[in-house]
Amino acid sequence: MTSVDIQPFAIEKNPAPVSDGRRQRLLESPVFGEVFTDHMATIKYSKDQGWHGAKIGPRQALSLDPSALVLHYAQAIFEGMKAYRLDGGGTGLFRPEQNARRFRHSATRLAMPLLPEELFTESVRALARVDNDWIPSAPGFALYLRPFMVATEAVLGVRSSAEYLYCVVASPVGPYFKSGAAAVTLWASDHFTRAAPGGTGDAKCGGNYAASLAAQAEAIREQCDQVVFLDAVERCWIEELGGMNIFFVFADGSIQTPPLTGTILAGITRESLITMARDLGMTVREEPYSIDQWQEDATSGRLRESFACGTAAVVAPIGRVKGRNHHFTIGDGSPGLITQRLKAALTDLQFGRAPDPRGWLERLS
Incomplete structure (x- = not known):
C-alpha cells in the first residue's frame, strides 16, 4: 500500500x-x-x-x-x-x-x-x-x-x-564561519576524496559528510576554514568543498564552476547564482577546472576571485588556498566585486528587498 x-x-x-x-x-x-x-x-x-x-x-x-x-x-x-x-x-x-x-x-x-x-x-x-x-x-x-x-x-x-x-x-x-574573516582559507586535500563516479556524490546523504570529516579535520589542523576536494580518478579536477559548491571569477568578468557529472551535489544556491549571474549579463561556464590551473591563473592575475556557496554559508569569498603542493592567494585575499555583487543580489531576494520576477521567494506571512 x-x-x-x-x-x-x-x-x-x-x-x-x-x-x-x-x-x-x-x-x-x-x-x-x-x-x-x-x-x-x-x-x-x-x-x-x-x-x-x-x-x-x-x-x-x-x-x-x-x-x-x-x-x-x-x-x-x-x-x-x-x-x-x-x-x-x-x-x-x-x-x-x-x-x-x-x-x-x-x-x-x-x-x-x-x-x-x-x-x-x-x-x-x-x-x-x-x-x-x-x-x-x-x-x-x-x-x-x-x-x-x-x-x-x-x-x-x-x-x-x-x-x-x-x-x-x-x-x-547567524554567520556560518566562526572566524568572522572577510574571506575563507581552503585546504586542498591531495589524499582524501569526497566522491567517485557511480557513488553517492550527488545525493545529500549522511555518509558523504562522514567521509569528509577526516579531510576537514586536516584542514583545521592546517589553520584553514574548509577543505576543497579533487576528483577521485585523476586527482586534479576541482569538485566542491566539504559542504559547498565553488565558483571562479576571471579578469574578463566571466565565471566558471565545475559541471554536475554525478559526483557533485546540485546546490540550489549554486543554480540560483548561475541564473542570477546570467540575468545580470555575465558569462557563466560549467566546465572542469584543475587545481594546477587555479594556482597558475591566480598567480598570473587571469583569475581575480573565487567563492563558495551553499544554504548555510550563502556566499563565502575565498582568499587563500593551501596544500602540500599548492599555496596561493586569490586577488588581494579579500572579497571581490563580482562575489559581493552576486551575494547582495541573492540575499536581497531572499530577504524580500528586491523584485522577484521568477517567483523564487514563497511568502508565509
Whole structure:
C-alpha cells in the first residue's frame, strides 16, 4: 500500500516552550546549529500504511531500536534550507520546491521511499509558522530548517528498510564561519576524496559528510576554514568543498564552476547564482577546472576571485588556498566585486528587498 495522506499537519504545542526572554537572548548571537526551536515536524512511513501521521509536535528525543537499519547501513538523507524574516514584514522560504525535488533524488539513490513534494514543502511551512517567533530579525540571520529521513526498521540485514521516519528540526542561525574573516582559507586535500563516479556524490546523504570529516579535520589542523576536494580518478579536477559548491571569477568578468557529472551535489544556491549571474549579463561556464590551473591563473592575475556557496554559508569569498603542493592567494585575499555583487543580489531576494520576477521567494506571512 502506498497511499499518501496530504492533510493539514496535526499541531501539538510544546507544553513547556522556551520563555520569551530566554528566546530573545538566544536569538542575539546563536552559534550555527547549536540552538533549536520548540517544535519539530514528523511523518512516518511503512510499507503497509505509506506516509502517515503528519504532525508538528514538541521537539524531543527520538526513540530507535538498537538494530534500526540507519544505525548499521546508513540509510539517512537530509536537506538544508532557511526561513527568512522579510524586510517590510512577514516571513518567507526560498525555492522550497527545489529542496523537495532534491530530497526525492537523494531518496532514489539510497533506495528509500519518495516523499511527495507537497508533503515536504508543507512540513517546512507548518514548522516555520508554528515557530515563527524563532525566526531572527538581525541582518543576515535566519531560521535554518533541517528536513531528514532515516530508516527505522529493527532488523539486521543489508537491505532497504520497510519503515522510515521523516523529521524537520529548526535552528536560528547567524554567520556560518566562526572566524568572522572577510574571506575563507581552503585546504586542498591531495589524499582524501569526497566522491567517485557511480557513488553517492550527488545525493545529500549522511555518509558523504562522514567521509569528509577526516579531510576537514586536516584542514583545521592546517589553520584553514574548509577543505576543497579533487576528483577521485585523476586527482586534479576541482569538485566542491566539504559542504559547498565553488565558483571562479576571471579578469574578463566571466565565471566558471565545475559541471554536475554525478559526483557533485546540485546546490540550489549554486543554480540560483548561475541564473542570477546570467540575468545580470555575465558569462557563466560549467566546465572542469584543475587545481594546477587555479594556482597558475591566480598567480598570473587571469583569475581575480573565487567563492563558495551553499544554504548555510550563502556566499563565502575565498582568499587563500593551501596544500602540500599548492599555496596561493586569490586577488588581494579579500572579497571581490563580482562575489559581493552576486551575494547582495541573492540575499536581497531572499530577504524580500528586491523584485522577484521568477517567483523564487514563497511568502508565509
